[in-house]
Amino acid sequence: MQIGDSFKISYTALSAKKSRTFLTMLGIIIGIASVIIIMSVGAGAQSLITNQIKSMGSNLISIFPGKSDEAGPPSSVMGIINTSLKRNDLKALANINNVPHAAAVIGYNRGIAAVTWRSNEIDGTYVGVDADYPIIEDAAVIDGRFFTQEENESLSRYAILGSQVNEDLFYGENPIGQNIKIKKTAFTVIGYFPKRGTKGFQNQDNLIFIPSYTAQKLLLGIDYYSMLRVKVDLEENIEQTINDIRVTLREQHDIDNSENEDFSVRSQKDALNVMLAVTDALKFFLAAIAAISLVVGGVGIMNIMLVAVSERTREIGLRKAVGAKRNVIMNQFLIESIIITLFGGVAGIVVGATFSILIALIARYLGYSWDLVVSINSIILATSISVIVGLVFGIYPAQRAAKLNPIEALHYE
Amino acid sequence: MPSELIKLNKICKDYINEEVVTKVLHDIDLDINEGEFVAIMGPSGSGKSTLMHILGFLDKPTCGKYLYKGKDVSNLTDDQLAEIRNKEVGFVFQAFNLLVRTSVFDNVKLPMLYTGQKLDKEKVLEAIKSVGLLHRINNLSNQLSGGEKQRVAIARALVNNPSLIFADEPTGNLDSKSGKQIMEILQDLNEKGKTIILVTHEQYTASHAKRIIKIRDGTIISDTIVSERLIAKMENELTK
Numbered sequence: 001m002q003i004g005d006s007f008k009i010s011y012t013a014l015s016a017k018k019s020r021t022f023l024t025m026l027g028i029i030i031g032i033a034s035v036i037i038i039m040s041v042g043a044g045a046q047s048l049i050t051n052q053i054k055s056m057g058s059n060l061i062s063i064f065p066g067k068s069d070e071a072g073p074p075s076s077v078m079g080i081i082n083t084s085l086k087r088n089d090l091k092a093l094a095n096i097n098n099v100p101h102a103a104a105v106i107g108y109n110r111g112i113a114a115v116t117w118r119s120n121e122i123d124g125t126y127v128g129v130d131a132d133y134p135i136i137e138d139a140a141v142i143d144g145r146f147f148t149q150e151e152n153e154s155l156s157r158y159a160i161l162g163s164q165v166n167e168d169l170f171y172g173e174n175p176i177g178q179n180i181k182i183k184k185t186a187f188t189v190i191g192y193f194p195k196r197g198t199k200g201f202q203n204q205d206n207l208i209f210i211p212s213y214t215a216q217k218l219l220l221g222i223d224y225y226s227m228l229r230v231k232v233d234l235e236e237n238i239e240q241t242i243n244d245i246r247v248t249l250r251e252q253h254d255i256d257n258s259e260n261e262d263f264s265v266r267s268q269k270d271a272l273n274v275m276l277a278v279t280d281a282l283k284f285f286l287a288a289i290a291a292i293s294l295v296v297g298g299v300g301i302m303n304i305m306l307v308a309v310s311e312r313t314r315e316i317g318l319r320k321a322v323g324a325k326r327n328v329i330m331n332q333f334l335i336e337s338i339i340i341t342l343f344g345g346v347a348g349i350v351v352g353a354t355f356s357i358l359i360a361l362i363a364r365y366l367g368y369s370w371d372l373v374v375s376i377n378s379i380i381l382a383t384s385i386s387v388i389v390g391l392v393f394g395i396y397p398a399q400r401a402a403k404l405n406p407i408e409a410l411h412y413e
Numbered sequence: 414m415p416s417e418l419i420k421l422n423k424i425c426k427d428y429i430n431e432e433v434v435t436k437v438l439h440d441i442d443l444d445i446n447e448g449e450f451v452a453i454m455g456p457s458g459s460g461k462s463t464l465m466h467i468l469g470f471l472d473k474p475t476c477g478k479y480l481y482k483g484k485d486v487s488n489l490t491d492d493q494l495a496e497i498r499n500k501e502v503g504f505v506f507q508a509f510n511l512l513v514r515t516s517v518f519d520n521v522k523l524p525m526l527y528t529g530q531k532l533d534k535e536k537v538l539e540a541i542k543s544v545g546l547l548h549r550i551n552n553l554s555n556q557l558s559g560g561e562k563q564r565v566a567i568a569r570a571l572v573n574n575p576s577l578i579f580a581d582e583p584t585g586n587l588d589s590k591s592g593k594q595i596m597e598i599l600q601d602l603n604e605k606g607k608t609i610i611l612v613t614h615e616q617y618t619a620s621h622a623k624r625i626i627k628i629r630d631g632t633i634i635s636d637t638i639v640s641e642r643l644i645a646k647m648e649n650e651l652t653k
Contacts, residue, residue: 005526012515314510315512317510318510318512318523319527320495321498321510322499322504322524322527322569323496323500323524323527323528323573324495324527325491325492325527326491326492326495328527406471407466407471410506410510
C-alpha cells in the first residue's frame with residue numbers, strides 16, 4: 001500500500017461527510033486559533049509593558065516609601081500612603097560620599113487640579129520634581145528652560161508644560177512668560193516640552209512640571225515625596241548603587257537591619273522582572289485554557305473516529321479480507337484523524353493570525369506601542385500540537401479498526 | 414495428475430462464548446486439488462461457512478492441520494494470513510461488499526492496493542473485461558444492478574490472479590437470470606484453471622460444481638463427484 005493511496009482513501013472518506021468533518025475540525029480550529037491569539041496578544045501586551053518600562057531608561061532606580069516584598073509591587077502602588085521619604089533622605093542620597101555612582105537624584109509628587117489661562121480651563125495633572133528632572137528622564141524643553149535647584153528651594157512658581165497641556169491651554173500661542181493658575185495659585189510658564197508620548201504608563205504630554213518645594217508647600221501641604229529616582233552613572237553600578245541607597249536610607253531612618261526597611265528600592269530591571277512574571281503567569285494561564293479547548297477538540301475527534309469505525313465496519317472487514325494488514329488499517333484511520341487535525345490546525349493558524357493582526361492594528365490605532373508577534377515558534381508549536389492531538393486521540397479508534405475480526409466485520413449490519 | 418492444493422487433517426473449530434464451548438466443526442479431513450470446482454452444501458448452522466472461513470484463511474482452526482500447497486498454515490499470525498488472502502485467494506460474497514460511492518475501477522483495484530507493489534492498471538482493466546463490464550468502468554458501485562455488482566466482485570477477486578476463488582452464496586441476492594450469468598462466469602473461470610470453492614444451500618447453484626461436499630452438524634456427510642449430466646438434467650427440469 002502506497003502512502004498516497006492511504007491519503008486518497010482518507011480524503012474520500014472525509015469528503016463523503018463534509019459537514020461532519022468540518023464540525024469535527026472546528027474544535028481544533030478554535031483550539032489552535034486561541035493558542036495563537038493568546039500567545040500573540042500575550043507577547044504584544046508584554047512588549048507594550050516592557051517598552052513602557054524600558055522607555056524610562058535602564059539606569060534608573062526608583063525608591064518607594066513603605067516596605068514591600070521584593071517580588072511584589074511596592075505598597076504605594078496599592079494606594080497605601082506612606083510618608084517615610086523626606087527631603088533629608090533626598091539630600092543624603094545626593095551626597096557623593098553616600099551614593100558615589102548617583103548621577104542625579106530627584107523626588108516626585110503629584111496632584112490633580114484645575115489649570116486656567118485667561119478663560120481657558122483644563123483638568124491638569126501637575127508633577128512636583130527637582131531641578132535634575134531633565135537629566136533623570138532624558139527630557140529637554142523645546143523652548144524656554146527648566147527651573148534651577150535654587151529656584152526650587154526658593155519656592156519659585158514656575159511651570160514647564162507637556163505638549164498636550166500647551167496645546168489645550170494656549171491653542172498655539174507662545175506660552176513662555178504667560179501666567180497660568182494651578183489650584184488658583186499663579187505660575188509663570190518658563191518652558192515647554194516637545195511631544196514625548198507615553199513612558200512608564202504615563203502620558204508625559206498631559207503633565208505640568210513645577211518645583212517640588214512649591215508643590216509640597218503651596219499646593220499639597222505635605223513634607224514627603226511619593227517617589228524618589230536615582231540615575232546611576234553606568235549600568236554595571238546599578239547593584240552597588242541599590243545597596244548604597246539602602247544603607248544610606250537605613251541610616252537616615254535609624255533602621256538597623258534590612259528586614260525593617262520602610263522603603264523599597266527597585267531598578268528598572270526589577271520592575272521589568274515583576275511585570276514579566278505577572279504577564280508570563282497570565283499568558284500561561286490563558287494558554288492552559290486554550291490547551292483545554294484543544295483536548296476537548298481531540299475528544300471530539302476520537303468520538304467521530306469511533307463512529308466512523310463502526311459505520312465502516314463492513315468496509316474494514318472487506319479490506320482485511322482482501323489482504324489489508326493490521327497496521328495498514330490502523331494507519332489509514334490515523335491518517336484520517338491527522339488530516340482533520342492538520343487541516344484544522346492550519347485553518348486555526350490562519351484564523352488566529354488574522355485575529356492577532358486585527359488586535360495589533362486596533363491597539364496601535366489606540367496609540368499603544370504594540371508589537372505584532374505571530375512567531376514561527378507558535379506556528380510550529382500549534383501545528384505540532386494539532387498533529388499530536390490527532391495521533392493521540394486517533395490511535396484508540398484506529399486500533400479498534402485494526403483489531404476487527406474480518407469475518408465479524410463482513411457480517412456486521 | 415493435478416497437484417494437491419488443500420489438505421485438511423482432523424480440523425476442528427470451537428467457539429467459546431461466555432465459557433460455553435460450541436463445537437462447530439469435528440475432525441474434518443478434506444483434500445482439494447488444483448483446478449477443482451467444489452460446492453460445499455449444508456443447512457444453516459451446519460458449519461459450512463466456518464469451514465469456508467478456515468479454508469479461505471479468514472479464521473484459524475482450533476485443532477488439526479491445514480496444509481496449503483504443502484505448507485502448514487494452521488498457526489499463522491493474522492498478518493501472515495492477510496498476506497496469503499491477498500496473493501492466493503479471491504472472495505465473492507453474497508452481499509457483494511463493494512465500496513459505496515466508489516467507481517468500478519477503484520473497487521476492482523482494491524486487493525492490488527495491499528500487495529505492496531505499484532498499481533498495474535492493465536491487470537485491473539483485464540479483470541473488468543473478463544466479467545464484461547468495461548463499459549461501466551467509471552460508474553459508481555451504487556449505480557449498478559445486483560448482477561453487475563456481483564460481476565464487479567468477481568473482477569475484484571481476480572485482480573491479483575489468485576489460485577483459489579471462494580464464492581459464499583454468490584447468487585443468494587440475485588434474480589435467477591443474473592444468478593445464472595454469475596455461475597457461468599465461475600464455470601468459465603474454472604475451465605481456465607482456477608480452483609473454485611462455492612458455499613451454497615441451493616441445489617441449482619451447487620449443480621455447476623464438479624464435486625459436491627455435504628456437511629451437517631460439523632461433519633462431512635457426503636463427498637461426491639458430479640457428472641456433467643446433472644447440470645443438464647436440472648436445467649431441463651427448470652425449463653419445464
